[in-house]
Amino acid sequence: GQNIDQPTEMTATEGAIVQINCTYQTSGFNGLFWYQQHAGEAPTFLSYNVLDGLEEKGRFSSFLSRSKGYSYLLLKELQMKDSASYLCASVDSNYQLIWGAGTKLIIKP
Amino acid sequence: DAMVIQNPRYQVTQFGKPVTLSCSQTLNHNVMYWYQQKSSQAPKLLFHYYDKDFNNEADTPDNFQSRRPNTSFCFLDIRSPGLGDAAMYLCATSRGKDPPSNEQFFGPGTRLTVL
Numbered sequence: 001g002q003n004i005d006q007p008t009e010m011t012a013t014e015g016a017i018v019q020i021n022c023t024y025q026t027s028g029f030n031g032l033f034w035y036q037q038h039a040g041e042a043p044t045f046l047s048y049n050v051l052d053g054l055e056e057k058g059r060f061s062s063f064l065s066r067s068k069g070y071s072y073l074l075l076k077e078l079q080m081k082d083s084a085s086y087l088c089a090s091v092d093s094n095y096q097l098i099w100g101a102g103t104k105l106i107i108k109p
Numbered sequence: 110d111a112m113v114i115q116n117p118r119y120q121v122t123q124f125g126k127p128v129t130l131s132c133s134q135t136l137n138h139n140v141m142y143w144y145q146q147k148s149s150q151a152p153k154l155l156f157h158y159y160d161k162d163f164n165n166e167a168d169t170p171d172n173f174q175s176r177r178p179n180t181s182f183c184f185l186d187i188r189s190p191g192l193g194d195a196a197m198y199l200c201a202t203s204r205g206k207d208p209p210s211n212e213q214f215f216g217p218g219t220r221l222t223v224l
Contacts, residue, residue: 006148023205030207030208031208031209033212033213040197040218040220041217042198042199042216042218043152043213043215043217044215045212045213045214048208048209048212050111050208050209068139070219075143085149087151087152091211095206095207095208095211097156097213099151099152099153100151100153101149101150101151102149106148109154
């Protein structure tokens, strides 16, 4: 079967760094997306990885290891507005997105 | 600004009373998707259109139907809403299906309440 695992909830402090992990098992693999979703709002695109390694975009970075079926999203210099759910989605062999349930990130002052 | 628009943002209906949710896009994308998302759960794909080619997910109930009369508009019809259909309904678009053109752009969602 196809499966995406990510922690349900994480808590971090403003100004700190947090890493949100995602493991995936999908039939075929054509890359992995990370989306941010604030409560009651639509998901917005953060990153797409298809090759192994780390991609950095400002305060956010995303890492992929295809051999381990593993990705993480790294958020630096946390701000209160980063409180949101972070969804990991793997692209399977039919180019369908298989979504995780999301990790709710709580930022404390 | 190019965007995905959903109307209404909040919809209340009665048990069994048909309801239609609408989505429009100014991105001129080929693919449009409808998702159902319940609280703290992953978005669940209901169907998608690649241009006029309709694709229904195997586990999408018959109660849910969709129409795409043209490139810009897509509708979700719920024929007889049940209490379990209360959810956020998200419309999304992408240029294509192959990466990286399959980055999905989401509308703000319609929150459906069933009384």
